[in-house]
Amino acid sequence: MDRFALYYPHIHVRDDDWLKYAALYWPKMARIRPPGYPLQDSPAALELHAARWLLDVEPPAWAAGEVAEPFLELLHEHGAALRDRFGLDRIETWGLPVADAAFGNPGVFSAGEEELDEDAPTWLNPRFGYVHASRISEHLLNSAVDQRIALVGPGRGGIWVAMHPQLATVYMLALAEQIAAENCLHPITDRTLPHAAMSGWTFERLAAALLEDLPAEASAARPTPEEAFAFLAFATVIPADLRNVPIEKILDIRAEFGAELDGFREFTADQARRLGAIEDVRDVGLYQEYLHTEVDREVRTRLNDLDDRMRGAGLETARALANVRSVALPPLAAVAANAVGVTPALTVPAVVAGCIVGAPLQWRRKRREIAQESPVGYLFQLKRALGPDTLIDKLRRAWPL
Secondary structure (H helix, E strand, C coil): CCCEEEECCCCCCCCHHHHHHHHHHCCCEEEECCCCCCCCCCHHHHHHHHCCCEEEECCCHHHHHHHHHHHHHHHHHHHHHHHHHHCHHHHHHCCCCCHHHHHCCCCCCCCCCCCCCCCCCCCCCCCCEEEEHHHCCHHHHHHHHHCCCEEEEEECCEEEEEECHHHHHHHHHHHHHHHHHHCCEEEECCCCCECCCCCCCCHHHHHHHHHCCCCHHHHECCCCHHHHHHHHHHHCCCCCCCCCCCHHHHHHHHHHCHHHHHHHHHHHHHHHHHHHHHHHCCCHHHHHHHHHHHHHHHHHHHHHHHHHHHHHHHHHHHHHHHHHHCCCHHHHHHHHHHHHCCCHHHHHHHHHHHHHHHHHHHHHHHHHHHHHHCCCHHHHHHHHHHCCCCHHHHHHCCCCC
16 A cells, blocks of 8 residues: 655645645645644645645644653753753844744744733744644643743644744654654655654654754755655656646646556655665765666666657557558458448548547557556656657647657
């Protein structure tokens, strides 16, 4: 069974190009949406939501409770260190507003700019990262507020918790991973987030993520081999910018080439398992080079072979049509006429017309069969559907393939 994706850390997807790529690959994608939260989706997200590809999942209480345990242990053991780094009274030392870059200020609040009390920071301070209160257990929320590393206030769609953006980020990563692990989901994001590659949010990992100054290259997020392999494979056949591709086109491709997509996802999963050994490669440049090499070897080679097979099928169809229109026509017409008891002389024009009209249909069927036999057949179909026009593409439109 193919796993659905789970989008995090936001509710709304921020990048429509990324969303279209995701829709071309994942069977469906869920997102964590608090109950009653009013949506402000892009037109593309609205279409995918209406098509039941984009699914809403309420934050489960059990997940918040399980994620709370290592955070509570961290607060108990290292409360002073957390306050020193993330305390609300130190907000002016947090540096430039980073919420939008590192976690994302949802920008949905209606509470105004008033202060909650004389010494509290402004509720809508852009330095904050925000988490909806429904995503945090009551025990953990009360402890964070008591430690003065979190602030609670109203916003659009309910109560929100403001905190240092790094805290908000790490918490949402841990929550998304917990929900994904228990629901056969694959967590994915369109953001560049610190520590996103970490898994198993134990007390020790939380302490490392929040209290240790890890080198940037060690903590930077990078996609899993499956995500990276799929994206690089897509990049070989479709334009990097999908801005001008309507979401209806994406849905049509999914509907028409579902069998090819299933084959490609199975192929990608096999490649990811084979590439598991490189997940521990520390140097980002080498990690990328490994992936590019594998895509060149496993994808481009297969696509070239598939192109050769498609050209061969086209030549066979063209030769068959040429034969029908010349030497082979009279005998074929006679055989067809005799089979149905009609005078051959009356059927020749109809046979010619039938062969000419039927040849493109036969060609399309043959191409579809060949594509479905190849693990990269889906990429071939994407190239035809979304790739930039070439001279041969324009010529082919005179006789659809």
